[in-house]
Amino acid sequence: MLSHIRNVADDLLNLLYPRLCAACGIRHPSRDAALCVTCQFDLPRTDYHLFHDNSITRRLAGRFSLETATAMFYFVKDASVQHLLHRVKYMGRKEAALHLGRQYGRELKEIAGYCKVQLVVPVPLHPSREHQRGYNQSAWFARGLAEGLDIPVRERALARIRKTETQTNKSRQERLHNTEGAFVVRHPGLIKGQHLLLVDDVMTTGATLEACAIPLLQIQDVKLTIVTLAIAQD
Ligand SMILES: [Zn+2]
Numbered sequence: 001m002l003s004h005i006r007n008v009a010d011d012l013l014n015l016l017y018p019r020l021c022a023a024c025g026i027r028h029p030s031r032d033a034a035l036c037v038t039c040q041f042d043l044p045r046t047d048y049h050l051f052h053d054n055s056i057t058r059r060l061a062g063r064f065s066l067e068t069a070t071a072m073f074y075f076v077k078d079a080s081v082q083h084l085l086h087r088v089k090y091m092g093r094k095e096a097a098l099h100l101g102r103q104y105g106r107e108l109k110e111i112a113g114y115c116k117v118q119l120v121v122p123v124p125l126h127p128s129r130e131h132q133r134g135y136n137q138s139a140w141f142a143r144g145l146a147e148g149l150d151i152p153v154r155e156r157a158l159a160r161i162r163k164t165e166t167q168t169n170k171s172r173q174e175r176l177h178n179t180e181g182a183f184v185v186r187h188p189g190l191i192k193g194q195h196l197l198l199v200d201d202v203m204t205t206g207a208t209l210e211a212c213a214i215p216l217l218q219i220q221d222v223k224l225t226i227v228t229l230a231i232a233q234d
Contacts, residue, residue, distance in 0.1 A: 022087050022096035023080040034096035035084075043081060044074040046231065049111050055231060060206050064213045067195070067223050068113040071231035072104050075202055081230055085202060088137045088229075097140040097201075100229065105148015108227070117197040117225050120146040120153040123212055124183070126163040141229050142199040149197070157191055158183050158212055175207035183212045188219045195223040203228040 021027050023043060027036035035043065048054040048070040056069040073081045087093040108114035122142035130136050139155045146153035162182040170178060185191065198212055209226055216222055 022093045023084040025083065025087070032099065034093070034099035039080060039084075043084070044076060044079075046071050046074055048231075049108055049114060052113060056203060056206075056226065056228070059203075060209065060226070063206070063210050064217055065224065066213070067225045069226035069228075070108075070114075071203060071228045072100065073230045075230040075232040085230060088140075089201065090133075092134075094135050094137060094140040097137050097229065098144040101141040101144020101146075101199075102148045103144075104227070105145040105150075107148075108145070109149050114149070114197075114225065114227075117149065117195050118151055119157075119191060119194045120149070120151060120197045120199060121157045121191070121212075121216070122153070122155055123198065123200040123208055124156070124158050124160045126160045128163065138199055138201045138229075141201065142197075145197065145199060145227060151197075154190065156186055157196075158216070159186050172205040172207065175205050176210065179207045179211035181211070183215055185215045185219060191216070191222060192219055193221040195225065198224055198226045200226075200228045202230045202232055204232045 019028065021029050021036035021039050022034045023039040024036060027038060029036050033040070046054070048056060052068050054070065056071055057066065060066055060069060075081050075085065084096065088097045120142045122136065122139040124130070125133070125136045142153050142155065160182055161184050164178050164182050196216060198209065198216065200209060203209060213224055217224060
């Protein structure tokens with residue numbers, strides 16, 4: 001009954017404020033989807049989850065202990081994925097991150113390297129930035145992944161204790177220095193012995209992921225797998 005009321009409310013809301021595709025911003029997606037049918041097929045998927053040896057695992061090789069890693073899309077400048085990420089990050093389209101997470105989570109559940117992860121942990125924003133934006137886009141993607149994989153998510157497992165400068169136009173070395181020590185683990189007892197799925201929106205050099213991985217891997221018997229919504233050129 002409640003879900004029926006919610007659907008009717010959704011339909012009314014859609015009638016008043018038509019929801020557009022989160023990537024092209026032109027066409028309408030069907031109910032419970034973030035993208036229109038065209039974008040659903042056209043956006044550049046990496047299919048990295050099918051290959052352990054991919055750009056993410058190669059970029060992170062030798063930096064910390066990693067089970068495997070994947071990204072859903074290639075980030076291409078001035079193309080649909082950039083528009084999608086912009087809408088998700090700055091224009092309140094957090095539900096798009098949730099839908100995409102659900103979709104990817106269901107796909108990952110069928111893959112040997114991913115079906116054994118036990119707990120989803122998103123990369124946090126600094127509290128002042130989260131307050132300003134009103135939400136953490138990576139946490140919404142993480143929530144979707146957890147639903148698709150049918151495992152729990154612990155959104156506050158990590159905390160960002162230092163505000164970092166924007167990473168744009170920084171070299172790999174500068175990015176590493178910028179994010180070093182920026183994250184701490186809250187309640188280590190709750191993640192002890194777990195195979196974690198660390199989730200972020202975009203991977204570039206991997207400096208943020210590394211800054212999160214290091215404190216997480218200090219907890220006893222933690223294993224780490226990584227999923228991002230997109231991967232950018234190094
Ligand atoms: Zn579209």
